[in-house]
Amino acid sequence: xxxxxxxxxxxxxxxxxxxxxxxxxxxxxxxxxxxxxxxxxxxxxxxxxxxxxxxxxxxxxxxxxxxxxxxxxxxxxxxxxxxxxxxxxxxxxxxxxxxxxxxxxxxxxxxxxxxxxxxxxxxxxxxxxxxxxxxxxxxxxxxxxxxxxxxxxxxxxxxxxxxxxxxxxxxxxxxxxxxxxxxxxxxxxxxxxxxxxxxxxxxxxxxxxx
Amino acid sequence: xxxxxxxxxxxxxxxxxxxxxxxxxxxxxxxxxxxxxxxxxxxxxxxxxxxxxxxxxxxxxxxxxxxxxxxxxxxxxxxxxxxxxxxxxxxxxxxxxxxxxxxxxxxxxxxxxxxxxxxxxxxxxxxxxxxxxxxxxxxxxxxxxxxxxxxxxxxxxxxxxxxxxxxxxxxxxxxxxxxxxxxxxxxxxxxxxxxxxxxxxxxxxxxxxx
DNA sequence: TTTATAAGGTAACTATTGTTACAAAGTAAA
DNA sequence: TTTACTTTGTAACAATAGTTACCTTATAAA
Numbered sequence: 001x002x003x004x005x006x007x008x009x010x011x012x013x014x015x016x017x018x019x020x021x022x023x024x025x026x027x028x029x030x031x032x033x034x035x036x037x038x039x040x041x042x043x044x045x046x047x048x049x050x051x052x053x054x055x056x057x058x059x060x061x062x063x064x065x066x067x068x069x070x071x072x073x074x075x076x077x078x079x080x081x082x083x084x085x086x087x088x089x090x091x092x093x094x095x096x097x098x099x100x101x102x103x104x105x106x107x108x109x110x111x112x113x114x115x116x117x118x119x120x121x122x123x124x125x126x127x128x129x130x131x132x133x134x135x136x137x138x139x140x141x142x143x144x145x146x147x148x149x150x151x152x153x154x155x156x157x158x159x160x161x162x163x164x165x166x167x168x169x170x171x172x173x174x175x176x177x178x179x180x181x182x183x184x185x186x187x188x189x190x191x192x193x194x195x196x197x198x199x200x201x202x203x204x205x206x207x208x209x210x
Numbered sequence: 211x212x213x214x215x216x217x218x219x220x221x222x223x224x225x226x227x228x229x230x231x232x233x234x235x236x237x238x239x240x241x242x243x244x245x246x247x248x249x250x251x252x253x254x255x256x257x258x259x260x261x262x263x264x265x266x267x268x269x270x271x272x273x274x275x276x277x278x279x280x281x282x283x284x285x286x287x288x289x290x291x292x293x294x295x296x297x298x299x300x301x302x303x304x305x306x307x308x309x310x311x312x313x314x315x316x317x318x319x320x321x322x323x324x325x326x327x328x329x330x331x332x333x334x335x336x337x338x339x340x341x342x343x344x345x346x347x348x349x350x351x352x353x354x355x356x357x358x359x360x361x362x363x364x365x366x367x368x369x370x371x372x373x374x375x376x377x378x379x380x381x382x383x384x385x386x387x388x389x390x391x392x393x394x395x396x397x398x399x400x401x402x403x404x405x406x407x408x409x410x411x412x413x414x415x416x417x418x419x420x
Numbered sequence: 421t422t423t424a425t426a427a428g429g430t431a432a433c434t435a436t437t438g439t440t441a442c443a444a445a446g447t448a449a450a
Numbered sequence: 451t452t453t454a455c456t457t458t459g460t461a462a463c464a465a466t467a468g469t470t471a472c473c474t475t476a477t478a479a480a
Binding site: 145146147179180182183186201202 | 465466467468469470475476477
């Protein structure tokens with residue numbers, strides 16, 4: 001809790017940090033846990049204290065797409081708008097590593113917006129960040145070839161999780177990139193031949209040369 | 211001005227409409243005019259009264275990508291965050307048809323957020339809409355083949371502009387889709403053979419069968 | 421330990437998209 | 451009208467990505 005206070009006080013005003021302590025609920029998740037799922041009512045917004053959350057979305061045909069990762073001090077803009085407009089969740093949030101969050105109840109979100117300037121900045125800044133990440137993804141998908149997209153994916157993943165090991169099967173990576181397994185195996189093998197990664201079963205290590 | 215009042219009063223509270231009239235600046239643009247350009251200071255946020263605005267963004271390599279169209283009563287979430295954080299424009303806004311806007315000065319944006327609940331809802335709703343459109347674009351680029359993307363593009367364009375004629379060369383369409391001219395000509399020819407469009411020089415007509 | 425299942429490697433082939441090149445037709449300027 | 455330029459059509463080919471099939475190897479279950 002002291003650690004929480006310290007982290008938040010870097011960006012938010014003291015009285016607000018106090019309020020967050022009072023009305024927020026601390027929650028912990030282990031890797032793979034589902035923090036938010038599709039069609040559930042969202043009654044609080046998660047603020048990430050430690051670890052990484054992976055945020056996904058499903059389209060009309062049921063295909064899932066990776067929106068972004070959330071790390072320390074970040075919050076989910078999509079969850080925020082869902083809360084504000086009392087809509088059901090259009091997203092799924094999964095713990096990509098062990099995760100600690102503090103859940104802010106939806107009544108407070110709105111109240112603090114008018115009460116604390118630093119909360120307003122924080123929320124808008126959060127929107128801008130998500131926006132920019134989505135735009136980068138869009139550019140990546142629109143202009144980059146699959147090998148470059150795979151490299152970008154691996155870099156993002158290792159950066160978000162803070163470790164060089166990616167514990168996913170080729171199939172899982174293929175799903176996140178919207179392609180198929182054989183293609184991913186092929187490209188990963190090429191990266192291994194270029195000494196940019198080392199492949200194991202259900203796991204790969206990203207080397208600094210990537 | 212009476213028309214403006216009527217349009218806005220559908221979604222915003224009376225006192226706010228009065229304030230918008232007082233502090234907003236009405237501006238008109240003709241087709242092709244640049245309303246906002248990259249790297250300019252944004253000192254006001256446009257609220258669209260009539261017509262359609264096309265919002266673009268440039269990536270690191272200078273490639274432009276279409277973000278979304280703005281029509282009646284809509285506003286630009288990207289311009290809003292730029293204003294709020296006093297950043298330079300990362301976007302370009304072009305009049306896709308003749309356009310009337312009312313420009314809201316940046317001091318007011320923030321002030322109204324705490325003063326008028328309907329403004330807060332409006333702004334957050336606007337963010338959500340832009341978010342969803344970006345997500346649809348992302349899904350489209352990630353999963354759809356080029357022929358489907360072209361159809362989606364033509365449908366969006368005609369819907370936004372409210373007319374069935376698209377006045378663009380094949381080259382311009384290719385640029386917006388991030389592909390090349392020959393490919394677009396090829397696909398458009400196929401659509402013409404299927405009686406879904408009629409092609410002219412610098413122009414095409416979308417048929418209801420599309 | 422044997423068996424079943426999941427993951428990964430690879431070849432051969434298909435489909436889609438991108439590229440180059442050039443011709444034909446429309447449009448604007450001289 | 452002649453000339454220059456832009457736009458569109460099309461063929462032929464190259465590059466990239468997706469698919470099917472089958473094999474090997476690792477892991478978990480019986």
